[in-house]
Amino acid sequence: xxxxxxIFLVLIIIALLGVGGFxxxxxxxxxxxxxxxxxxxxxxxxxxxxxxxxxxxxxxxxSQNNRIIEIKYPSLQSFKNNNFQRSINDQITKVINSYRNxxxxxxxSETPITxxxxxxxxxxxxxxxxxxSLVVSNDYQTGGIRSNxxxxxxxxxxxxxxxIYLADIFPANVDYEKEILGEIKTQADKENYVLMxxxxxxxxxxxxxxxxxxxxxIIYFDPAEIAPATYGALQFEMPFTLDExxxxxx
Numbered sequence: 001x002x003x004x005x006x007i008f009l010v011l012i013i014i015a016l017l018g019v020g021g022f023x024x025x026x027x028x029x030x031x032x033x034x035x036x037x038x039x040x041x042x043x044x045x046x047x048x049x050x051x052x053x054x055x056x057x058x059x060x061x062x063s064q065n066n067r068i069i070e071i072k073y074p075s076l077q078s079f080k081n082n083n084f085q086r087s088i089n090d091q092i093t094k095v096i097n098s099y100r101n102x103x104x105x106x107x108x109s110e111t112p113i114t115x116x117x118x119x120x121x122x123x124x125x126x127x128x129x130x131x132x133s134l135v136v137s138n139d140y141q142t143g144g145i146r147s148n149x150x151x152x153x154x155x156x157x158x159x160x161x162x163x164i165y166l167a168d169i170f171p172a173n174v175d176y177e178k179e180i181l182g183e184i185k186t187q188a189d190k191e192n193y194v195l196m197x198x199x200x201x202x203x204x205x206x207x208x209x210x211x212x213x214x215x216x217x218i219i220y221f222d223p224a225e226i227a228p229a230t231y232g233a234l235q236f237e238m239p240f241t242l243d244e245x246x247x248x249x250x
Contacts, residue, residue, distance in 0.1 A: 048127035048158045052078035053134070055123075056093075060100075067107055071096060071121040074134050081161045088154060088163070092136065095152060096121060099140055106142065117142050126213040128240065130159040131169070133211035149233065150222040153209045166208055177204055180219060183238045193234070195226050215240050 053074045060069040073096055079085040103117050118141045126133040134154040141148065157164045170176040181201060188195050195201045209220040220235045221227075227234055 046127055047130050048132040051076065051132050051158055053125050066116050067103060068118040069100060072123065073121050073136055074123050074125065079161055084161050092154065103142070126211060128212040128215060130157055131212050132156045132158050133213065135211050151209065151220055151233065153211045153220060155211060166210060180204065184219065184236045187236050193227055193231065201226055212240055
């Protein structure tokens with residue numbers, strides 16, 4: 001009888017060890033949580049940094065028609081919302097193709113051999129928490145002595161899967177435009193920039209170009225947008241976080 005009791009106890013211990021081992025195995029091999037961007041990520045890491053962006057490259061160089069086109073632009077790959085992803089990719093592609101087509105149209109048999117038509121594109125990807133910034137840099141020359149350069153910015157809330165503007169990243173009770181304009185004035189005065197023909201910058205565009213890089217908010221203006229073209233493109237960096245008074249930290 002005593003022997004039967006020992007055997008029964010051993011069986012219970014084996015059963016308990018088996019159950020415990022099963023739950024331990026399940027914990028160690030649990031599937032990671034898939035976030036809204038479509039990327040499988042670890043807990044507490046920035047979601048935007050996990051976004052998959054594929055570079056699309058195009059090269060069209062020809063000495064016969066004086067055309068050099070070197071393009072690399074971003075294509076989003078990892079969003080669950082395919083319609084949203086397609087709309088952003090189509091928007092970027094549409095801008096690129098419009099300039100490619102324009103160069104093809106203006107070059108003909110009478111184009112002087114000394115004229116050079118070039119269109120080069122590159123991009124940068126920046127991530128800050130849930131915010132993804134794609135900055136597409138363009139350089140477009142059509143035989144003139146000065147190149148046309150500009151940047152197109154695309155800012156995305158990866159978690160909510162939507163395009164964002166400045167109003168979307170600040171609390172509703174913060175007059176972010178006033179604060180940004182004040183910071184721009186401070187920096188412009190320091191560099192002796194003459195903005196808006198000496199009138200100063202009074203407001204921001206409805207869809208003001210900006211991006212977030214290294215925890216800084218960067219307000220961007222194309223050449224000749226708010227100052228003489230000789231200044232080139234202007235951008236003003238400021239800390240992305242506001243303090244309790246609503247002022248940008250120095």
